[in-house]
Amino acid sequence: MPRRSALAAGMAATLTLPVLAGDLRAPEDVLQTLIDDNESAYLTQSEQNIMMMPDNAALWTAEEGKELFFEARGPNNESLETCDLGKGPGVVDGAYVELPRFFEDTGRVMDLESRLVYCMTSIQGFAPDDPEVKQRHGSDSDMMKLQTFIASRSSGLPWNPPMDHPLEQAMRDAGEVLFYRRAGTSDFSCSTCHTNTGNRIRASVLPSINQPHEWTKAISWPAFRVGHQQVRSSNHRIRGCYWQMRQPQSIPGSEAAIALMSFWTDAARGAPAILPDKKR
């Protein structure tokens, strides 16, 4: 892949058409279209969850996140309106489906969570150990509220993580290795479960990375998990999967976690995001 200069990448970003509010679609409509257009045991496994999508508790979490986003907070008493999520300062609409991506100011590929940490510490002046930043899990955490708001402003848009920068490509490729990497006392990898189409683990139908219409739902986090009664993040899903695989605990914000997300988002490229989602 040809290397592009920082200037060219910057210009390309400003030339991208803005997302219009009308481009966004309600998550239940996105899911219904996918169900109508595809035969998938995974998408249709819980009639009850599909029915409850319009009453998803994660919609409230997104509302709370919206208030937090625009509120002047932290030692610097600043809102997050100058936070650059990849499409320019304060641009939230359509930002999430283009993450993870390379950021010039940090020289790194970052996912939504690590970018939020960066903005909350650098703009608002929070310390990494402040509860606003440190508490990552649960619907009541600032992190989940903010993530759910930002992600919901990409619902219905196709996943489209940029691959122009050499680091974006390198991280995606390393993430692919991680996804297929078998290890531990059970020889498991992510691919052990997620290359199956229509198969179950116990009573749960697995989503396949090879089916974009399934994979988009699988990676549509934040989602309200009915079994947990909490909104959960991508990093929470990764932690749970590594736990099930009998492998070490994944560290949120680490390059390994971001690489994995780069690969899994690339695998859903073009399929519309369902945000916020509701899962079992």
Added chain:
Amino acid sequence: MTNRHLALTATAALLFMLATATTAAPPAPEAAYTAMSPEELADYLIFEAGGFDLDAQTQDGGTARERMTQDRTQKVCSAIARSGKDLDRATAAKISALADDSIEYPDGGVELGDWKRGEEIARSGYGYRIGHRVDDHDSRTPGGNCYACHQLDPNEIAYGTVGPSLTGYGRLRGASDAMLKHTYQILYNPNLFFPCTTMPRFGHHGTLTQAQIADVMAYLLDPESPVNQEPPKTADAEQAAAD
């Protein structure tokens, strides 16, 4: 670890030190990362860049780092899966031979254990999980989690379908010495017959003891086991028989 990998790791570490020494901003890893192959970068992210809590203790008295370190079978089978290609015959033979070498047989020969204990093992997904919630083997014996992937008792509806159905396993195959040995080998290290299978190597890893394997074998092969009973007659089936 190769010399090349060591050099790349050192480069990345140096970049990190330079970056932290001159500014408060995080390091710029571009040069180091793009110089590595995807495999090298993945290993670097796991073992050098803080991707996982590698110092955690495991139930088997080791560390999480060891859990992440691949053996030959894991390495080869991961690469094949990622390539999307079928396993070639030469590689399949090598993986199978590694499995053959790994199998240790019970001193008194392969025998069936207790199918009731085997059923508990087949149903239990407990054991060997680490991280945010560590399975405590002193309070609960680890299981084999067979139902996650296989159908066994025809009356159990919550069975996985990643692996083949094993309902009627003994009824269909009998319980000859050859079948007992065959089943023991599959449970101990299924790569012997199915190179790069997704099924774990329960005996090889020691996640099931020889006695537990014997119990699971009884669940599969004992004529008394629910696995080998005729499937239940449903109202639909009875109606169909009457028609």
